[in-house]
Amino acid sequence: MSQRSFVENIKDLIKKATDTFEKRSVCYSIALHILLVALLIFLSWYVSSHENKVTLNLAPKASSNTPIVNASIVNESTLSPAVVPVQKAQVSEPEIQKPITSDKNTLALEALEKKLAEAKQVAFEKAKEQAREKAQKEREQKALEAKARIEKAQKEQEEKKREAAKQAKELAAKRLEKAAKEAKEAKEKEAKRQQAALDALRVSALNDLASEHAQAEQASLTERALQNYASEYKRRIESVWVMDGCRKIDNYKLPTVLVMANSAPKIVVSSGDSNCDRSLLLAFSNTQAPPLPADKKARELIAEGINFQFGQKG
Secondary structure, eight states: OOHHHHHHHHHHHHHHHTSSHHHHHHHHHHHHHHHHHHHHHHHHHHHHHHTTTTOOOOOOOOOTTSOOOOOOOOOTTTSOTTTHHHHHHHHOOHHHHHHHHHHHHHHHHHHHHHHHHHHHHHHHHHHHHHHHHHHHHHHHHHHHHHHHHHHHHHHHHHHHHHHHHHHHHHHHHHHHHHHHHHHHHHHHHHHHHHHHHHHHHHHHHHHHHHHHHHHHHHHHHHHHHHHHHHHHHHHHHHHHOOOGGGTTSOGGGSOEEEEOTTSOOEEEEOOSOHHHHHHHHHHHHTSOOOOOOSOHHHHHHHHHOEEEESSSOO
16 A cells, blocks of 8 residues: 555545544544543653652761761751751652652642543533534524525415416406407407398399399390280281171170190180181181290290280280
8 A cells, every 4th residue: 555545544534533523522532631641641751760860868978987976856946057958858868758759649640630530521511512502503504494495485385376376367368358359250250241141132132133123124025025926926817817707796705716836726715606716717827927036935935825815906
């Protein structure tokens, strides 16, 4: 494994160990505890390594020629100022200093342990307070976010309601406009239909009137054509009719003859005298019929048959 990979792994471990507030608090407490333990070990080593160097031995060396003198107990006030330091220095022998040094070490350890406990308690309380504050901030933040979401949802709901109302209003307006347009178109269509019907009725009436007028005029032409044809035919008959057998018969009792196309004339109303009737039929057989009129209807009527009444005008 390269040095770079090792450093990156260390960074990743540190990042994972401190990515949350609780992990950072635990790491800080452990680091503080290790620091205090290291300081305690250092102080203990320092005191142990220097405890023999602080002993002073200022007692005068005994001479082999100087006799030992038993000294009586004197207090400090009876000694001269130059003797007091020597006496104090002689008391601080290693045998006397060992209990004092041990007590000091014990007190130092107790003080360090107390400070460590206090520091751990302070760190714990601080971490607890920070966690509480963080939890409170998170709750407040979540409450604000929830409130913001609710307000946003309410605004969106109100916006949707306004948009729906707007769309409904626009739709109603469009439907009303469409209905009005359809009604107008239907009214215009009905008006056009009525106008067309009126125009058709007017045209039909005019056509009927023209037809009636044409028919009347045609009937008049046909009637005149028939009258002209019958008058000419009667004139020709009367010009060759020998009426000797009809002298005794009243004029209004003269016979009536039916003339049909492709048929011989025949008596339909007899005069009562056979000689008179035969003379009239003889006159028809000896007479050339006049040309047929140009009117088609008149020719059709002549083909169907014409009654010639003699003794009456026309």
